[in-house]
Amino acid sequence: MIKGSPEMPDDFPLLKRYVEQTLKIQCSSYKEDYIKRRFLSRMRSTNTTSYGEYLRYVRAHPAELEPLRNALTINVTEFFRDKEVFDCIRTTIIPTIFARRKRIWIWCAGCSTGEEPYSLAMILADMMAQNKELSGQITATDIDEVVLAKAKTGIFAENIVKKLRNTQIQRHFTLLPSGDYEVKQQVKDLIRFRPHDLMSGVPPVRFLDLITCRNVTIYFTENQKDLLARMFHSALSHEGFYVMGKTEYLGKQVDGLFTPFDTAHKIFIKSPQP
Ligand SMILES: C[S@@+](CC[C@H](N)C(=O)[O-])C[C@H]1O[C@@H](n2cnc3c(N)ncnc32)[C@H](O)[C@@H]1O
Incomplete structure (x- = not known):
């Protein structure tokens, strides 16, 4: 007892x-x-x-x-968490990937209630509206099926959505009679939510252009973090991007797997196999 x-x-x-x-x-x-x-x-x-x-x-x-x-605060998340990181994703990383090919593959690992993958999907939807040749898919995973079920609904309370710009709300959300906001179908269609344990050692998707795994590894041991970095390296395409949380870091054993792209924002590029 x-x-x-x-x-x-x-x-x-x-x-x-x-x-x-x-x-x-x-x-x-x-x-x-x-x-x-x-x-x-x-x-x-x-x-x-x-x-x-x-x-x-x-x-x-x-x-x-x-x-x-x-x-x-284990499941805490928010739309465009660390705005400057998402600015870099929007202005630099995604355009770099689209300059290589017209379709982008993203894995958002540890997505909690969905704010992070929906933020990425809003960025993609805006770019796709400007250029009809572009397309993309985001696989969003979490170990916690309760938060995943919430994420899949795409329904968020007013106080969460109101932190976004009015133009973003108008473009990407529908106001429901309850006062909540629902993400529009064309944004939802960019995301596949799936349960997945990051400790399983097997990625749910491969040949990825971008992996975001932010604010997830705080309880992982050094060994688990190294295994995770190896799994991400194997799941990324040539010169794919890996975005970590601002307080997370790559262990010494694995830092050769990635080249810093933007150190302040913890953004890395896959290095060739050492
Ligand atoms: C603090 S939230 C971060 C959400 C989002 N990435 C962000 O930065 O706003 C951490 C999420 O990681 C998930 N998580 C923790 N351990 C995990 C594991 N072994 N496999 C997959 N997801 C895990 C939790 O369920 C939680 O939803």
């Missing part, structure tokens, strides 16, 4: 308040059960057995704040 859950719930509100004040994450915006499961996963990792003990641990070990933040 884990003390403090749910038999001894007394310290749970204290821990929640500490997180809200320290990490500025509004725990009350989430279902209580979700928050408890995330705390329990950190308690297992820190060998603490009650909410109170974990609270004492995190106070004494500030380094625990970052894994705790990540545990709480």
Whole structure:
């Protein structure tokens, strides 16, 4: 039995308040059960057995704040997350690929509720509207079938969509009677959502021009990250692009597999097989 859950719930509100004040994450915006499961996963990792003990641990070990933040925001995503990275994808990477061939193949790995692949699909749809010869397909995968089911609907709450520019909303979304927004069919048609475990070692698609795998590997061991980089290398076409999250990095064992293209934005190009 884990003390403090749910038999001894007394310290749970204290821990929640500490997180809200320290990490500025509004725990009350989430279902209580979700928050408890995330705390329990950190308690297992820190060998603490009650909410109170974990609270004492995190106070004494500030380094625990970052894994705790990540545990709480595990599926967090947003449209055009890190705008400058998507600006580079729109202005440089995708035009470079389209200069090579008229059809682009993209894998968005760890896509969560879909904001990242829909952002890529909106970029493609805008380019395809300008040039009818262009086409593309995005395979979007995640291990979590709950977020994938949400992603497939293409329906997003107003507060999420309102962060986009009005012109983007008008071009790519339909306002529903509920007040939510649904991605238009021609944008949805560019994406195939599929369940996939990045630890499986086998890519769901190959001969790719671009892989985005952003803000996913935070819990992966160094060895798992290296295996992932090898899998991405094998799944990319000659000189294909690999975009990581801003706080992620390539391990020393595998950095020869990729050549930096834009270091600040963590964008790499596949190197020839060493
Ligand atoms: C923080 S979200 C990142 C979403 C998006 N890429 C972004 O940057 O906004 C991380 C996603 O990675 C997924 N994930 C974690 N481990 C995975 C694995 N082994 N295989 C596939 N997806 C995984 C999670 O389910 C979650 O939806």
